[in-house]
Amino acid sequence: xxxxxxxxxxxxxxxxxxxxxxFQPPFLFFKYLFSALRAFFFTExxxxxxxxxxxxxxxxGEHLAYEYAKRRACLALVARREHRLQQVAAxxxxxxxPNAIFIPGDVSKLEDCQRFVDATVNHFGRLDHLVVGxxxxxxxxxxxxxxxxxxxxxxxxxxxxxxxSSYFAIPxxxxxxxxxxxxxxxxxxxxxxxxxxxxxxxxxVVSMYETLRVELGHEIGIxxxxxxxxxxxxxxxxxxxxxxxxxxxxxxxxxxxxxxxxESVSKCAKSIVNAACRGEKNLIEPAWYRAVFFCKVFLPETxxxxxxxxxxxxxxxxxxxxxxxxxxxxxxxxxxxxxTSIEIFYFSWLLPFMDDKSLMHHAGTVNLDT
Numbered sequence: 001x002x003x004x005x006x007x008x009x010x011x012x013x014x015x016x017x018x019x020x021x022x023f024q025p026p027f028l029f030f031k032y033l034f035s036a037l038r039a040f041f042f043t044e045x046x047x048x049x050x051x052x053x054x055x056x057x058x059x060x061g062e063h064l065a066y067e068y069a070k071r072r073a074c075l076a077l078v079a080r081r082e083h084r085l086q087q088v089a090a091x092x093x094x095x096x097x098p099n100a101i102f103i104p105g106d107v108s109k110l111e112d113c114q115r116f117v118d119a120t121v122n123h124f125g126r127l128d129h130l131v132v133g134x135x136x137x138x139x140x141x142x143x144x145x146x147x148x149x150x151x152x153x154x155x156x157x158x159x160x161x162x163x164x165s166s167y168f169a170i171p172x173x174x175x176x177x178x179x180x181x182x183x184x185x186x187x188x189x190x191x192x193x194x195x196x197x198x199x200x201x202x203x204x205v206v207s208m209y210e211t212l213r214v215e216l217g218h219e220i221g222i223x224x225x226x227x228x229x230x231x232x233x234x235x236x237x238x239x240x241x242x243x244x245x246x247x248x249x250x251x252x253x254x255x256x257x258x259x260x261x262x263e264s265v266s267k268c269a270k271s272i273v274n275a276a277c278r279g280e281k282n283l284i285e286p287a288w289y290r291a292v293f294f295c296k297v298f299l300p301e302t303x304x305x306x307x308x309x310x311x312x313x314x315x316x317x318x319x320x321x322x323x324x325x326x327x328x329x330x331x332x333x334x335x336x337x338x339x340t341s342i343e344i345f346y347f348s349w350l351l352p353f354m355d356d357k358s359l360m361h362h363a364g365t366v367n368l369d370t
Contacts, residue, residue: 044179044277047072048098050124052117054107054165055134057084059232060183063269064131065089069097071273076120077102079134099124107134107161108153117168127172129276132162133183137198138240139252141319150244151197158201163208170220179221181276182209186226186289189296191304193311194256194319213281223276228289231262251320258310258324259331 051068055061057079065075069092077085077092077100085102092100103119105112121127138154145151166180173180187195188202206224213222229235237253240246263286275283284290296303310324 049128050074051129052076052120053131054078057081061133063265065092067269067273069095072096075100078105078116108156113164114168128176128178130169131181134161136240139194140242154197155201159204173220182224186228225283229262230268254328255325
């Protein structure tokens, strides 16, 4: 058997490289051609269909509810914050959803997942799309976590929450030839410092649903979404801290996100629903992140070096003393300087033409007795 493996080691790599150069271009051409044809001729109309969304109280889940509502889908919205769900459901109905119900629930609890799937089917009589979007993001170096068991909720929510929901939804989705839309993360394929547990949980999600796609075949369509930096609560600093509690940490947001551009959550949601209705298997959003993916595949050392350079502090320094954070501080100083310079130029240019009252008004302190 060792001889066979040695022979494959010698032969397989050159054959793979040859096939990559000769067969990949025509394959990609026909793939994108077929995708374009689906966009024009085979896009699903979700009007009147039933969509169950977990993590619907904020972020991508909330805006997916609005995007489906614009297309007149019926909605079942799930999250832990009941008051937020009520607001999202009301807004969705104003936008165009014929019926939007909200079901408070915790996706990390098996019984809750069965309850909200059954409640959706009992209310609407069917289930067409399941969107698994609930997630939390722990941010910490692994060695700095005082009690590692406090981080188990990341896997419970991000991975098991998706699996539990899908497990109970599969029989109903098979009946309607429905779809699953899985919100993973582009972080699943990147070695990002402080996000090892989050990245691992999302990598598990990707692997799970790629395998499930093979198991289910054409009975249920599965769209795996890998968002990059989207303007949500999470990218604004709402993280799971080292004690396992959710908190908003703006400074750590500057460390992790730095000056990278963020896409609007509404645009991201629209792209996701479009991809799901076209039957796309995978979606990377924004699309330019595909270039980063190719760098990860072909130049992994470059990705590792750059992440370490920008995101890891020098030995002995604070975890917030990083190049990424210093870059944000520098950009903010430049921005403040430019704003101040413009204001000085503005008042200097207008000064000869303005009386005392006008000057005080523009300064924000109007004195009527002057």
